[in-house]
Amino acid sequence: MGMSQTKEESLYIGIDGGGSKCRATIYTHDYCILGTGVAGRANPLHGLAQTFQSIEESTQLALSDAGLKPSDSRRLIAGLGLAGVNVPRLYQDIAKWQHPFASMYLTTDLHTACIGAHQGEEGAVTITGTGSCGYARVGDKELFLGGHGFALGDKGSGAWLGLKASESALLDLDGFGEKTLLTQRLLQHFEVSNALGIVENLAGQSSSTYAKLAHIVFECARLDDGVALDIVREGANYISQLVRKLFEISPPRFSMIGGLAEPLAPWLAEDVLAKLSPSLQPPEWGAAFFAQQQYTKA
Amino acid sequence: MGMSQTKEESLYIGIDGGGSKCRATIYTHDYCILGTGVAGRANPLHGLAQTFQSIEESTQLALSDAGLKPSDSRRLIAGLGLAGVNVPRLYQDIAKWQHPFASMYLTTDLHTACIGAHQGEEGAVTITGTGSCGYARVGDKELFLGGHGFALGDKGSGAWLGLKASESALLDLDGFGEKTLLTQRLLQHFEVSNALGIVENLAGQSSSTYAKLAHIVFECARLDDGVALDIVREGANYISQLVRKLFEISPPRFSMIGGLAEPLAPWLAEDVLAKLSPSLQPPEWGAAFFAQQQYTKA
Numbered sequence: 341m342g343m344s345q346t347k348e349e350s351l352y353i354g355i356d357g358g359g360s361k362c363r364a365t366i367y368t369h370d371y372c373i374l375g376t377g378v379a380g381r382a383n384p385l386h387g388l389a390q391t392f393q394s395i396e397e398s399t400q401l402a403l404s405d406a407g408l409k410p411s412d413s414r415r416l417i418a419g420l421g422l423a424g425v426n427v428p429r430l431y432q433d434i435a436k437w438q439h440p441f442a443s444m445y446l447t448t449d450l451h452t453a454c455i456g457a458h459q460g461e462e463g464a465v466t467i468t469g470t471g472s473c474g475y476a477r478v479g480d481k482e483l484f485l486g487g488h489g490f491a492l493g494d495k496g497s498g499a500w501l502g503l504k505a506s507e508s509a510l511l512d513l514d515g516f517g518e519k520t521l522l523t524q525r526l527l528q529h530f531e532v533s534n535a536l537g538i539v540e541n542l543a544g545q546s547s548s549t550y551a552k553l554a555h556i557v558f559e560c561a562r563l564d565d566g567v568a569l570d571i572v573r574e575g576a577n578y579i580s581q582l583v584r585k586l587f588e589i590s591p592p593r594f595s596m597i598g599g600l601a602e603p604l605a606p607w608l609a610e611d612v613l614a615k616l617s618p619s620l621q622p623p624e625w626g627a628a629f630f631a632q633q634q635y636t637k638a
Numbered sequence: 639m640g641m642s643q644t645k646e647e648s649l650y651i652g653i654d655g656g657g658s659k660c661r662a663t664i665y666t667h668d669y670c671i672l673g674t675g676v677a678g679r680a681n682p683l684h685g686l687a688q689t690f691q692s693i694e695e696s697t698q699l700a701l702s703d704a705g706l707k708p709s710d711s712r713r714l715i716a717g718l719g720l721a722g723v724n725v726p727r728l729y730q731d732i733a734k735w736q737h738p739f740a741s742m743y744l745t746t747d748l749h750t751a752c753i754g755a756h757q758g759e760e761g762a763v764t765i766t767g768t769g770s771c772g773y774a775r776v777g778d779k780e781l782f783l784g785g786h787g788f789a790l791g792d793k794g795s796g797a798w799l800g801l802k803a804s805e806s807a808l809l810d811l812d813g814f815g816e817k818t819l820l821t822q823r824l825l826q827h828f829e830v831s832n833a834l835g836i837v838e839n840l841a842g843q844s845s846s847t848y849a850k851l852a853h854i855v856f857e858c859a860r861l862d863d864g865v866a867l868d869i870v871r872e873g874a875n876y877i878s879q880l881v882r883k884l885f886e887i888s889p890p891r892f893s894m895i896g897g898l899a900e901p902l903a904p905w906l907a908e909d910v911l912a913k914l915s916p917s918l919q920p921p922e923w924g925a926a927f928f929a930q931q932q933y934t935k936a
């Protein structure tokens with residue numbers, strides 16, 4: 341623990357670690373934003389050292405943005421929302437960290453995203469961006485669904501849409517699959533003329549490369565391309581199922597977050613759309629709120 | 639070029655570079671085996687330095703096995719079958735190598751595998767192991783099909799079967815997918831009790847980890863599990879389509895090679911099975927034959 345401070349003087353930092361970026365925001369006790377910082381990926385599943393480095397970097401950037409000194413990290417009560425910390429081994433690895441904060445409270449990125457979306461209230465969220473998953477928390481009931489990662493799961497996500505589109509185009513080019521507009525669009529996207537060119541651009545690439553192809557799938561679906569329509573409908577159907585499953589624990593509120601929430605929405609089942617409420621705050625807010633709850637409880 | 643030698647004195651080395659192993663065999667001009675060596679992966683798509691190192695290591699092991707000196711590599715006329723060298727950039731990267739041989743002739747691993755399977759004659763092959771692909775060469779016609787790599791393509795391969803099984807088990811465990819025996823079998827295989835345990839064992843793993851699950855899919859299919867049957871049939875159906883497509887250029891002979899050739903065979907279409915002939919020589923033999931053809935032509 342750092343210096344003693346009254347609850348009103350306390351500063352909070354909410355940190356949202358993700359597969360591509362780590363975002364940090366410093367808040368006063370009543371949620372005025374003092375400064376923000378963004379650094380590279382902070383996903384413990386992809387390496388602890390990088391995760392710690394991105395957290396420190398985003399913290400320093402937020403401190404500087406707030407007009408505070410680097411050593412002021414010791415004044416911050418930190419809330420961290422990180423992927424993978426529902427795995428006990430990873431939770432412990434992070435919890436053992438010699439962190440630079442006054443105190444640190446750790447939970448999953450899904451939990452902090454959900455707290456943010458509902459501004460501190462309980463509820464359910466789907467996160468559809470590069471990956472996809474669902475989360476709900478009501479009382480002591482907690483539900484994680486999907487989020488198994490590329491290419492194991494994450495149906496309906498950007499990476500999944502991009503992978504399905506690429507598979508379909510390659511089957512088409514080999515003369516097996518159904519003919520599809522996706523083929524021409526992917527050849528154009530990569531500026532290549534054959535299957536090998538597509539493979540060269542995708543072999544060994546991470547989920548984010550595939551996720552960049554998602555908008556092509558939506559475009560082709562809007563042009564009534566049969567293969568693209570099948571892909572988008574299969575993905576959206578999975579997300580609809582996922583939402584219905586989340587409602588089994590009766591969350592009072594439901595939001596969709598992530599870059600694909602908007603393009604996916606028109607393809608969801610009507611009963612699911614009827615339950616949708618806007619997301620109110622970002623995950624960093626949720627992380628700061630979580631830290632404040634834990635800290636003032638302690 | 640190394641020392642001058644008559645065609646009868648020439649020694650050949652056939653090298654088959656793959657995603658998990660690099661196999662080298664030294665042959666006399668009339669295909670007596672003098673020595674063999676096996677080293678780690680030699681797939682230029684996964685790194686040139688490692689590829690060169692594995693080629694050198696397997697060569698040295700084969701020289702030693704043949705009772706020859708390390709410097710005798712300079713006497714060898716080398717044939718290399720390597721994945722990915724149908725990509726011009728990779729072909730050039732390998733061709734520019736300051737190799738340790740008297741001379742080096744480079745072609746794709748599919749080409750050398752096909753030459754080997756038909757003992758120097760033209761024909762078609764499917765390779766179904768960790769990955770899957772088809773290849774045929776007749777006169778100046780050459781056909782590559784599939785082989786787009788994990789998880790982009792390679793339907794019917796070990797990695798694809800393992801991935802489909804894992805996806806199905808995770809959907810089942812989340813309460814979405816059809817119930818399947820695969821779920822229990824995968825939980826047992828990884829000695830875990832839930833979806834997270836499976837994900838922890840598979841996240842970020844390479845195709846070979848998934849390919850190790852293939853036998854579970856065949857087992858469950860033989861036990862009439864609906865999901866496993868669907869996976870095996872979809873994979874085998876793709877391989878059957880692939881073979882029919884290879885026959886469009888009328889290969890005089892057709893073989894299946896790779897670790898999954900045998901378990902897949904009973905699931906193939908009858909017209910495809912009717913065309914199947916046994917594979918006669920390994921890819922290293924094909925690589926040496928290719929080198930001899932090129933060398934004696936030069």
